[in-house]
Amino acid sequence: MSSDTYRTLADTICSRYPGTPVHCRSDRSVLCNSIPLERSATFFEYVVIDGKRYSASRTVGSNRSSLVHVIIPGTPQIHGYGEVLEIFQFNLVFSSSESQLWFAQVRWFKAWPGEREYIWDELCVSLTQPTLLFIY
Amino acid sequence: MNVRLWELGEYFGPEGQLPTLIDPDWIQGHLALTMVTLGRDRTKVWATVDLEKVRISVTGGVHYSDKYYTVINHTLS
Numbered sequence: 705m706s707s708d709t710y711r712t713l714a715d716t717i718c719s720r721y722p723g724t725p726v727h728c729r730s731d732r733s734v735l736c737n738s739i740p741l742e743r744s745a746t747f748f749e750y751v752v753i754d755g756k757r758y759s760a761s762r763t764v765g766s767n768r769s770s771l772v773h774v775i776i777p778g779t780p781q782i783h784g785y786g787e788v789l790e791i792f793q794f795n796l797v798f799s800s801s802e803s804q805l806w807f808a809q810v811r812w813f814k815a816w817p818g819e820r821e822y823i824w825d826e827l828c829v830s831l832t833q834p835t836l837l838f839i840y
Numbered sequence: 841m842n843v844r845l846w847e848l849g850e851y852f853g854p855e856g857q858l859p860t861l862i863d864p865d866w867i868q869g870h871l872a873l874t875m876v877t878l879g880r881d882r883t884k885v886w887a888t889v890d891l892e893k894v895r896i897s898v899t900g901g902v903h904y905s906d907k908y909y910t911v912i913n914h915t916l917s
Binding site for chain 2: 708712713769771775791808
């Protein structure tokens with residue numbers, strides 16, 4: 705796993721599972737109960753969710769099936785749109801128990817800030833009749 | 841239809857508000873993406889649509905303009 709992914713993984717685990725702090729092996733432990741994070745993971749070319757196949761673009765060399773809409777749970781839910789770069793499974797060993805964690809690494813699109821016509825937002829309604837549409 | 845516009849070739853960095861690593865179960869569906877030009881200055885941006893919603897619309901047998909059909913055709917090919 706790349707250094708960037710390794711560090712991001714450590715940050716993610718610490719954030720998502722505060723009861724099981726981890727740190728990168730190259731770093732000094734900040735918390736006394738923190739464990740050094742293994743650097744190996746199993747990477748996959750794709751994952752199937754609800755019968756749909758999503759590919760990891762960095763692994764397969766194409767983003768054809770990697771562009772996704774994501775809903776990040778929480779209050780409120782957050783909608784994200786981007787590209788799946790990598791998909792991997794990581795074994796987190798802590799206090800003699802082992803958990804299998806699955807992750808997808810995503811890079812997120814940056815919204816275009818300019819003005820736009822909002823006719824597209826109403827498209828589902830207007831599609832009930834033959835329609836000629838343009839983007840300006 | 842949720843057509844969304846994005847800066848061409850731009851992505852948030854690690855300092856962005858959204859997490860870089862997500863649970864794969866959070867993925868809701870595929871997006872279709874193509875480049876479009878906007879306005880009189882012909883600004884190029886990315887446009888995406890939710891592919892599931894496109895399929896529903898196509899099933900309805902609706903006529904599309906050439907530009908709009910280009911978006912759909914690009915994603916379904």
